[in-house]
Amino acid sequence: MEPILSANEIGEGLPILIIHGWELQGKAEESDFEPIFNTIPGLRRIYVDLPGMGTTPANNVKDLDDIYARLSQFIDSRLGRSNFLLVGSSCGAYIARAIAQKYINQVDGLLLRVPLIEPKNSMRDLDAFKTLVENKELMSTISTEDKALLGDVLVQTPTYIQALKAKQENVYIPAGNAADSEALGPIRDDPCRYQLSSAVLDENAKFFAPTLIVCGRQDQSVGYRDSLRLLELYPRSTYIVLDRGTHGLPIDDSERGVFGALVRDWVNRVGEWRDRLDV
Template identity: 75%
Template sequence: MASILSAHEIGEGLPVLIIHGWQMEGRVEELDFEPIFTKTPGLCRIYVDLPGMGTTPANNVKNMDDIYLRLVQFIDSRLGNSRFLVVGSSCGGYLARAIAQKYIEQVDGLLLRVPLIEPKDSMRDLDTFKPLVANEQLMSKISAEDRTLLGSVLVQTPAYLEALKAKYEGVYRPAEKAADNKVLDPIRADPHRYQLSFSLDTQNSKFFAPTLIVCGRQDESVGYRDSARLLELYPRSTYIVLDRGTHALPIDENGLFEALVRDWISRVDEWRGRTDKSEII
């Protein structure tokens, strides 16, 4: 039998299931969300590690369906019939949508950060990268190692470079090193294995609880235009595209990101306060 996912839980109260992106781990999500959630009492944050990532063994997962089913197993075991919230980043956002769809009667809120919409790379609507703030003199001074680590830098200022490097060295690179790439790489390389076998975009999949969708206008990985169609599927959604926002957001826009998340939590509280949701259409 497949093992239950490793998870780090913080706080008490309404469960919040937080799902990280591909080759990442729960600690990556903690970096950005804990400074916000620590100011919001009454939430039990559950940061999971997906199969083959973090401290969860791959246990022979073959495709995205297998990973999704491990999440379902974890939810059934840990949460049972409890109501809960779901947060997902990147590929975790793709899985979070599937979880919200399956547990629609239990999920009281959904937060999607730079969500993966098109699993097939060739189908993604992406812009060609171009730095917003170019500083060739600054970039020429960074080491070859840092240039490899950071890749294309959107905002080439000392403060942005420092924040970006801290995030890569603090959570991204350790997560990538911990990932079981012998298992994960074949899944990622195969468009059929990297997508769920069922659709998340049918009108029957509408989700009415408060939803926050945060995209980066300069997201070089999943873009932002593909996610616009989520507006029709999530009638209670706040949809925002952040300028200066890459797939790694937030880098230096923490105040705005925090305000958006706190607004989402307040809308969830309002939703949960309603005794009769049958009127909501």
């Protein structure tokens, strides 16, 4: 038996499993979701580390089907037959869709943030990068090191740049340092391994519990148009495309405010759904 995945649990109540993106870790999700979830009583947040990421060893992980299988084992061990909510970001959202199908009678709500839809890079419908708020004078004062850290800056204002730099330094760099790139790199570079099989993810299956899908209009990693197909598969979904939204959303306080409101609305809709089912 493979070792159980590492996870950090916060709070008590209805379990909510949060799945991070590729080469990230549970702590990355905590930074965005805890300011929201810690204001909502009755949620037992479970931030999991996938194989080769965070504090979970890769242990010869082979592909996304393998990661899905180990996550399923974790759910069976940690949650059993309990009902739960499910959150996934980017590649974690891709895996979450498959988990929601497998545990369809237990998952009472699904949240997909900047979801990966098309695993093959060449098949993704992406727009060319274009700065929305340009400030050449401000950018000229930024060091070469910080420019390399920040990459393309969509909104060139002092507050946005400060928030973006903080997220890079406090979230993405630590997660990248913790990831087992030797084990994960070959998976990411192989289109056949960085894709769930049809036996795991039915691309035409519907899911009827309350769903929130949040995309970034300026997402340079997965885009947003590929996710439009999810609208027919998730009849109880709220589908949002945020202007100024990148793959790292939320970045600044403005985005965090909107994102928090959307997540709280989703939790409320889940509560109504559960009341209707007399769970």
